[in-house]
Amino acid sequence: MELNDVPTPALVLDRSRLETNTRFMAQRASELGVQLRPHMKTAKSAEVARIATAGQSGGITVSTPAEARYFLAHGFSDITYAVGLAPARIDDALALVRDGANLNVLTDNPAVAAALAARAASATLPHPLGVLIEIDCGDGRGGLQPDAPGLTKLAETLNAPNLQLAGVLTHAGHSYACRSRDEIAGIAEQERAAAVFAAERLRQAGHACETVSVGSTPTATHAHELDGVSEMRPGVYMFGDLDQVGLGSLPLERLAVSVLASVIGVYPDRVLIDAGGLALSKDASAQRHGTDIGYGLVMNLQGELLPGAYVAKANQEHGIVRGLRQQLAPGDRLRVLPNHVCMTAAAHPGYYVVDGGVEVQARWPRINGWEQWS
Amino acid sequence: MELNDVPTPALVLDRSRLETNTRFMAQRASELGVQLRPHMKTAKSAEVARIATAGQSGGITVSTPAEARYFLAHGFSDITYAVGLAPARIDDALALVRDGANLNVLTDNPAVAAALAARAASATLPHPLGVLIEIDCGDGRGGLQPDAPGLTKLAETLNAPNLQLAGVLTHAGHSYACRSRDEIAGIAEQERAAAVFAAERLRQAGHACETVSVGSTPTATHAHELDGVSEMRPGVYMFGDLDQVGLGSLPLERLAVSVLASVIGVYPDRVLIDAGGLALSKDASAQRHGTDIGYGLVMNLQGELLPGAYVAKANQEHGIVRGLRQQLAPGDRLRVLPNHVCMTAAAHPGYYVVDGGVEVQARWPRINGWEQWS
Numbered sequence: 001m002e003l004n005d006v007p008t009p010a011l012v013l014d015r016s017r018l019e020t021n022t023r024f025m026a027q028r029a030s031e032l033g034v035q036l037r038p039h040m041k042t043a044k045s046a047e048v049a050r051i052a053t054a055g056q057s058g059g060i061t062v063s064t065p066a067e068a069r070y071f072l073a074h075g076f077s078d079i080t081y082a083v084g085l086a087p088a089r090i091d092d093a094l095a096l097v098r099d100g101a102n103l104n105v106l107t108d109n110p111a112v113a114a115a116l117a118a119r120a121a122s123a124t125l126p127h128p129l130g131v132l133i134e135i136d137c138g139d140g141r142g143g144l145q146p147d148a149p150g151l152t153k154l155a156e157t158l159n160a161p162n163l164q165l166a167g168v169l170t171h172a173g174h175s176y177a178c179r180s181r182d183e184i185a186g187i188a189e190q191e192r193a194a195a196v197f198a199a200e201r202l203r204q205a206g207h208a209c210e211t212v213s214v215g216s217t218p219t220a221t222h223a224h225e226l227d228g229v230s231e232m233r234p235g236v237y238m239f240g241d242l243d244q245v246g247l248g249s250l251p252l253e254r255l256a257v258s259v260l261a262s263v264i265g266v267y268p269d270r271v272l273i274d275a276g277g278l279a280l281s282k283d284a285s286a287q288r289h290g291t292d293i294g295y296g297l298v299m300n301l302q303g304e305l306l307p308g309a310y311v312a313k314a315n316q317e318h319g320i321v322r323g324l325r326q327q328l329a330p331g332d333r334l335r336v337l338p339n340h341v342c343m344t345a346a347a348h349p350g351y352y353v354v355d356g357g358v359e360v361q362a363r364w365p366r367i368n369g370w371e372q373w374s
Numbered sequence: 375m376e377l378n379d380v381p382t383p384a385l386v387l388d389r390s391r392l393e394t395n396t397r398f399m400a401q402r403a404s405e406l407g408v409q410l411r412p413h414m415k416t417a418k419s420a421e422v423a424r425i426a427t428a429g430q431s432g433g434i435t436v437s438t439p440a441e442a443r444y445f446l447a448h449g450f451s452d453i454t455y456a457v458g459l460a461p462a463r464i465d466d467a468l469a470l471v472r473d474g475a476n477l478n479v480l481t482d483n484p485a486v487a488a489a490l491a492a493r494a495a496s497a498t499l500p501h502p503l504g505v506l507i508e509i510d511c512g513d514g515r516g517g518l519q520p521d522a523p524g525l526t527k528l529a530e531t532l533n534a535p536n537l538q539l540a541g542v543l544t545h546a547g548h549s550y551a552c553r554s555r556d557e558i559a560g561i562a563e564q565e566r567a568a569a570v571f572a573a574e575r576l577r578q579a580g581h582a583c584e585t586v587s588v589g590s591t592p593t594a595t596h597a598h599e600l601d602g603v604s605e606m607r608p609g610v611y612m613f614g615d616l617d618q619v620g621l622g623s624l625p626l627e628r629l630a631v632s633v634l635a636s637v638i639g640v641y642p643d644r645v646l647i648d649a650g651g652l653a654l655s656k657d658a659s660a661q662r663h664g665t666d667i668g669y670g671l672v673m674n675l676q677g678e679l680l681p682g683a684y685v686a687k688a689n690q691e692h693g694i695v696r697g698l699r700q701q702l703a704p705g706d707r708l709r710v711l712p713n714h715v716c717m718t719a720a721a722h723p724g725y726y727v728v729d730g731g732v733e734v735q736a737r738w739p740r741i742n743g744w745e746q747w748s
Contacts, residue, residue: 007462007744007745008460008462008744009744010744010745041690041691063690063691064691083638083648083691083692084638084639084646084648084692084704085638086382086636086637086638086648086704086705087636087704087705088381088382088636088705108639109639109640109704111703111704111705112704112705115705134639141646141687141689141692141694142638142639142646142692173689262460262461262462263460264457264458264459264460264516265458265482265483265508265516266483272458272515272516274457274458274460277657277716277717278717278720279744281655281656282655282656282657282658282714282717283651283656284656284658313515315515315547316415316437316716316717317415317437317438317457318457318458318515318516320515329485330458330460330461330483330485330486331460331461331462331485331486331489340656342690343651343652343656343690346652346721347720347721347743348743349743349745349746349747350747363747365747369721369722369723370381370382370383370384370653371381371384371723372723373723373724373737373739
């Protein structure tokens with residue numbers, strides 16, 4: 001099967017580029033002296049997870065209970081679920097431990113910690129459920145401030161049967177707003193310092209706090225040092241996207257995922273493709289890096305960039321491509337590099353895998369959504 | 375089951391509101407003297423299609439071959455696939471006719487028309503495949519200009535064995551950029567006039583051109599008259615969303631779909647919910663109608679609006695809610711009214727159906743995506 005035979009729109013993954021990106025980040029983790037716990041929220045694929053964890057400890061990060069369940073079923077038992085735990089998800093977490101997962105969950109909330117302690121106490125588990133305390137390193141999303149008076153109290157609440165205070169976790173989401181590598185390196189230091197400071201406070205209060213977890217793709221790429229950190233959790237680096245190119249995380253030539261589309265209309269100033277807002281997502285993040293980005297840059301079927309061409313508008317099933325310098329015909333195929341691949345990939349059931357060319361070597365499914373309906 | 379027991383995030387559909395909205399549009403079609411061919415691209419559900427077509431001809435509009443196949447399997451045989459046909463989809467269209475669909479496809483392109491004529495000629499079909507010619511009424515997406523010299527030539531190409539020129543179709547997507555009802559009514563007249571003019575040209579050239587199809591929710595709501603039009607194809611009116619409220623298509627009290635979410639973090643100036651960019655979509659369309667809309671307005675579990683509360687930021691699995699005037703706790707449930715429900719709903723496997731309250735009366739699946747992977 002070749003890309004010309006794939007029903008469009010569809011997701012294409014270039015395996016060589018994926019492997020280049022995963023080697024790069026493994027090297028970064030090695031240089032920085034930390035474990036790499038890749039975040040699978042972007043790829044949501046066991047095949048990609050195997051490549052991303054090659055030569056690593058095997059631990060992964062996930063963003064939904066559905067991902068945790070899927071990756072456990074595919075042999076990944078060391079899992080951090082890195083979104084603040086909803087009380088209604090406590091039973092899901094305990095069931096994952098019962099089924100063999102070495103699972104860490106996340107909270108910063110005394111009521112959730114108390115509910116966790118109560119539910120875990122009445123559970124029968126092969127080993128404790130790990131709990132990480134979320135720290136806010138400046139992003140302003142979730143987490144306690146590193147110097148919050150409630151930090152040690154929270155740790156005490158988690159000192160309960162069938163629970164283990166695993167450590168602290170923070171995420172420098174505000175690195176995405178940076179305008180330079182130096183600025184990102186500054187945020188990376190803020191991220192490191194916040195996590196290490198909180199961990200030290202917990203240790204001084206008598207808690208073990210083994211895990212000191214940081215990470216985003218920009219900070220993992222540009223951090224100068226991560227002293228005191230035990231692991232990092234970047235995710236989007238595996239594929240990259242136009243926003244990450246704009247942030248300096250990787251060059252355009254390493255973007256590994258694109259959306260395959262067919263031309264369905266040809267006009268003097270534009271062509272229409274059958275990849276619109278659903279197939280590309282309406283995420284406009286990369287537009288801040290340039291005016292001619294729209295909903296993605298456009299390549300030919302072979303994956304060569306068509307200079308000047310971009311998806312200027314995205315309706316539900318229509319993409320309007322402008323800036324093309326060549327004449328196209330209906331049925332011609334294009335590939336769109338997405339703004340934000342985490343959003344784009346989630347609309348698709350999986351990847352058509354190529355290796356530099358147009359031959360489809362494999363289909364790798366994804367675990368999308370939160371609940372599978374029969 | 376009640377909404378408190380539903381795993382979050384999830385899509386909630388209020389059946390009474392849906393029925394109010396479908397009755398409203400049926401009444402509009404009746405007043406305007408046109409058939410209603412509801413566009414199922416928003417709802418993607420056979421149960422919703424049954425309600426939307428109650429008392430109508432039964433014809434529907436779809437946006438993907440996957441929808442066409444699904445609705446045919448659920449008893450809807452009169453189907454217009456209203457996205458320009460990709461040449462690789464011609465065989466899908468012929469197969470649908472073979473399997474019993476009275477299918478219309480859409481093109482404005484001579485090469486696609488020629489390929490259709492060639493493929494259809496060698497097919498064995500129970501009845502012809504209908505073809506609509508797409509007309510551009512000012513939107514600048516797809517379609518021939520109504521006075522395009524190529525219009526009658528295209529109709530002649532489609533005068534071929536196993537094909538039937540069904541008529542013309544246009545879509546006033548530019549009605550979404552309007553700032554007033556009068557302006558929308560003006561676009562509706564432009565939409566009507568363009569389609570009727572093109573149809574008249576075809577009739578003068580000896581083509582039957584039975585179908586004169588227009589429609590978007592804003593123009594269907596505000597058109598003064600549709601003389602010469604045979605049908606309209608609105609879709610999002612069934613549910614409505616904040617963008618449609620801003621456009622004046624319906625009042626806030628009639629929005630039928632919301633995203634159920636759980637509180638996962640509580641802070642002095644915000645709460646975090648487990649519905650982020652994937653569960654809500656990153657569509658920012660309604661933000662142009664007001665500053666405090668973000669990625670959606672927030673209701674309580676019962677569906678009562680919480681004045682001032684909105685999703686200020688949406689990361690992949692996190693929504694940041696600001697403007698709340700009440701104290702919430704982790705596990706509390708909220709419902710988010712989306713900006714653009716076509717995009718939001720597509721992330722979910724289906725609807726938890728309620729009828730004004732919190733009791734779940736049914737689960738209705740959706741046909742998402744373009745291809746089902748096993």
